[in-house]
Amino acid sequence: MKDKTLFDMLNNLYYKKGLEYDKKLLNGYLATLWLSHDKSLLGLCNRVNKVLFSLPDEVVYKIYYDKIPKGERFIKYIKKEKVSDKNSKKLEYLKKYYNMSEQEAKMTIGV
Numbered sequence: 263m264k265d266k267t268l269f270d271m272l273n274n275l276y277y278k279k280g281l282e283y284d285k286k287l288l289n290g291y292l293a294t295l296w297l298s299h300d301k302s303l304l305g306l307c308n309r310v311n312k313v314l315f316s317l318p319d320e321v322v323y324k325i326y327y328d329k330i331p332k333g334e335r336f337i338k339y340i341k342k343e344k345v346s347d348k349n350s351k352k353l354e355y356l357k358k359y360y361n362m363s364e365q366e367a368k369m370t371i372g373v
Contacts, residue, residue, distance in 0.1 A: 272296060275323075278332050283323045290314055290322030299337045303330065349373050 266281065271288040274281040275297075294314055298307040306329055310322060349371060356367035 268292075271323075275326050275330050276333065276335050278327070283320055285319055288319075288323065290317065290319040293323060293326055296337065297326065297330075300335055306330070 266284060266287060268287050270281065271284065272293075273279065275293075290310075291314065294307050294311055297303045298311075306326075310325055314322060352371050353364065353367045353373070356362045356370060357364065360367075362370065
């Protein structure tokens with residue numbers, strides 16, 4: 263049997279497969295962060311977010327398991343953009359000669 267992953271736990275919330283909650287794979291904060299990318303679940307995430315840190319993670323998972331309607335969902339995973347070769351040279355120049363931090367240099371050139 264393959265090991266469970268974060269996505270197995272999220273699919274359990276969507277499809278109600280009956281998997282047992284594993285705190286090592288998905289905590290309450292991460293579940294709320296991930297589920298908030300779905301516009302239809304945003305209201306639920308906002309209500310849970312108000313009490314998120316005062317509840318145990320198991321309770322937060324149970325709330326989501328009970329309240330999310332069963333069905334297929336597609337939540338796009340946003341990847342970090344790579345800095346082009348041209349921009350990386352500009353970043354290095356700004357950091358070296360103007361003593362800027364990486365974040366300041368990226369803001370300056372608009373990356």
